[in-house]
Amino acid sequence: MSGAAAGRTDTVEPGARRTRQRTAVLQALVGFRDFISAQALCALLTEAGVSVGLSTVYRTLRDLERAGRLDVVRDETGERLYRERPEDGHRHYLICRCCGRSRAVDTEVVEAWADRIGEHTGFTDVEHTLELTGVCAGCAPSAQQGETSCRQESPRRPSDPRRSPR
Amino acid sequence: MSGAAAGRTDTVEPGARRTRQRTAVLQALVGFRDFISAQALCALLTEAGVSVGLSTVYRTLRDLERAGRLDVVRDETGERLYRERPEDGHRHYLICRCCGRSRAVDTEVVEAWADRIGEHTGFTDVEHTLELTGVCAGCAPSAQQGETSCRQESPRRPSDPRRSPR
DNA sequence: GATGGACATGAAAATCATGTTCAGATAGTT
DNA sequence: AACTATCTGAACATGATTTTCATGTCCATC
Numbered sequence: 001m002s003g004a005a006a007g008r009t010d011t012v013e014p015g016a017r018r019t020r021q022r023t024a025v026l027q028a029l030v031g032f033r034d035f036i037s038a039q040a041l042c043a044l045l046t047e048a049g050v051s052v053g054l055s056t057v058y059r060t061l062r063d064l065e066r067a068g069r070l071d072v073v074r075d076e077t078g079e080r081l082y083r084e085r086p087e088d089g090h091r092h093y094l095i096c097r098c099c100g101r102s103r104a105v106d107t108e109v110v111e112a113w114a115d116r117i118g119e120h121t122g123f124t125d126v127e128h129t130l131e132l133t134g135v136c137a138g139c140a141p142s143a144q145q146g147e148t149s150c151r152q153e154s155p156r157r158p159s160d161p162r163r164s165p166r
Numbered sequence: 167m168s169g170a171a172a173g174r175t176d177t178v179e180p181g182a183r184r185t186r187q188r189t190a191v192l193q194a195l196v197g198f199r200d201f202i203s204a205q206a207l208c209a210l211l212t213e214a215g216v217s218v219g220l221s222t223v224y225r226t227l228r229d230l231e232r233a234g235r236l237d238v239v240r241d242e243t244g245e246r247l248y249r250e251r252p253e254d255g256h257r258h259y260l261i262c263r264c265c266g267r268s269r270a271v272d273t274e275v276v277e278a279w280a281d282r283i284g285e286h287t288g289f290t291d292v293e294h295t296l297e298l299t300g301v302c303a304g305c306a307p308s309a310q311q312g313e314t315s316c317r318q319e320s321p322r323r324p325s326d327p328r329r330s331p332r
Numbered sequence: 333g334a335t336g337g338a339c340a341t342g343a344a345a346a347t348c349a350t351g352t353t354c355a356g357a358t359a360g361t362t
Numbered sequence: 363a364a365c366t367a368t369c370t371g372a373a374c375a376t377g378a379t380t381t382t383c384a385t386g387t388c389c390a391t392c
Contacts, residue, residue: 017359017368039349053371058350078244078378079349094289103287109279114298117271123260123300130296132280134289183388185340205378219342224379244349245378335392346381351374358369 012063024050025060034102035073035081035095073131094132098139105132179233190216191226192250200268201239201247201261239297260298264305271298 011018012026028045029036036044042057061082064070071083071091085091086104093102107130114128182188194211195202202210208223227248230236237249237257249268251257258276259268273296280294 019359019369021370037349055351055371056369059369062351074240074244077349078240078246080244094283094287094292096289097291105283105287110276110296113275117260117298118300121260121269121271121300122303123262124306125263126260126298126300128296128298130276130294132283132292132294134284134287134292137288140290183339185387187341203378221342221380222340225340228380243378333392336390337388339386339388341384341386343384344382347379349376349378351376353374354371356370359367360365361367362363362365 012060012069013067016063020050021052021056022060024052025057026064029064029070029082029084032083034100035071035083035093037075037079037081041082092130092132094134096136096139097133098135101136179229182229186216187218187222188226190218191223192230195230195236195248195250198249200266201237201249201259203241203245203247207248258296258298260300262302262305263299264301267302267304 010026012022016022024045025041028041028048028050032041032044038057038061039054041061042052042054045052045057061070065072065082069085071085071093073081073083073093073095075081083093083102091104092107092110094105095102110128110130114126118124118126190211191207194207194214194216198207198210204223204227205220207227208218208220211218211223227236231238231248235251237251237259239247239249239259239261241247249259252270257270258273260271261268276294276296280292284290284292
């Protein structure tokens with residue numbers, strides 16, 4: 001796991017140093033297949049015995065985002081959630097409001113529509129952000145009753161210390 | 167301007183009291199045709215001689231949002247921007263990154279697409295958030311050179327005290 | 333027109349994600 | 363090994379939003 005064949009978990013940016021912390025953040029992000037917050041990622045690393053400072057996590061995520069290697073969304077509270085971008089190009093996700101699991105959705109219709117917007121409006125350099133949320137099949141039964149109660153034991157959101165919001 | 171014929175600047179919610187502050191917030195929001203932050207709205211009211219506490223502005227905006235009378239977007243920094251919803255139904259906007267001006271765009275294609283997502287994914291109760299940004303025709307010339315320099319003298323953003331972010 | 337209680341206000345403090353500082357540690361080179 | 367630009371992280375700073383709570387205000391009732 002050193003040297004060749006990497007490319008995805010190699011370095012944050014060409015020219016950047018490869019440190020224990022950045023490698024750990026990058027690997028955790030690749031291994032974690034869903035969106036995760038900076039703080040949760042930091043906690044995840046700590047639990048795994050690879051302690052990385054929160055500042056470093058934020059810095060690394062910022063650099064990765066700049067390098068175009070992450071997709072970023074915001075949850076209801078405005079918190080940013082990151083995910084490694086599976087392949088090139090712009091992708092959108094449908095995220096379960098209960099368990100937080102995400103799945104990529106085909107968005108060519110929206111992309112094409114967004115591209116055409118500029119022509120009709122006189123706007124240039126049009127960019128778009130699309131966020132889709134719903135309740136996945138696995139969460140639907142429990143969501144019918146207690147509304148958003150299924151989040152309580154989310155398996156993909158280690159140590160979520162949010163409590164008061166809403 | 168009292169009693170009949172209102173309906174838009176009347177009360178925040180049915181059953182809520184009509185106070186000087188809530189009326190002022192609601193009227194300012196209706197008069198201001200673009201997205202505006204809570205803090206900017208508060209400043210706007212203060213400038214207009216109708217001082218309203220920041221807490222009350224936030225509370226009123228929260229209630230209006232719950233009542234479905236506002237459209238809300240987030241700017242690059244995560245700050246929430248509010249705008250009175252012109253008519254019933256879900257609408258989306260194309261916002262100029264330079265001057266902040268917005269215009270509603272026709273989104274039936276996206277709406278229809280989003281509605282169909284559930285069927286293919288097994289997700290229920292699918293909701294979507296779409297944010298479009300670009301550079302409007304008026305800002306295009308100045309944006310070519312100094313990038314986002316045209317924001318400096320935005321006429322629709324009174325007293326914008328943001329500085330450090332990014 | 334007084335009273336009482338439910339609701340509203342706002343100044344201050346709390347919260348919370350994220351950014352910045354800077355002294356010390358480290359990677360990669362010579 | 364020595365060197366130095368870069369990286370790290372604890373502590374602190376920031377800034378939007380929320381909560382607290384003492385005080386104010388509306389309104390039905392007497």
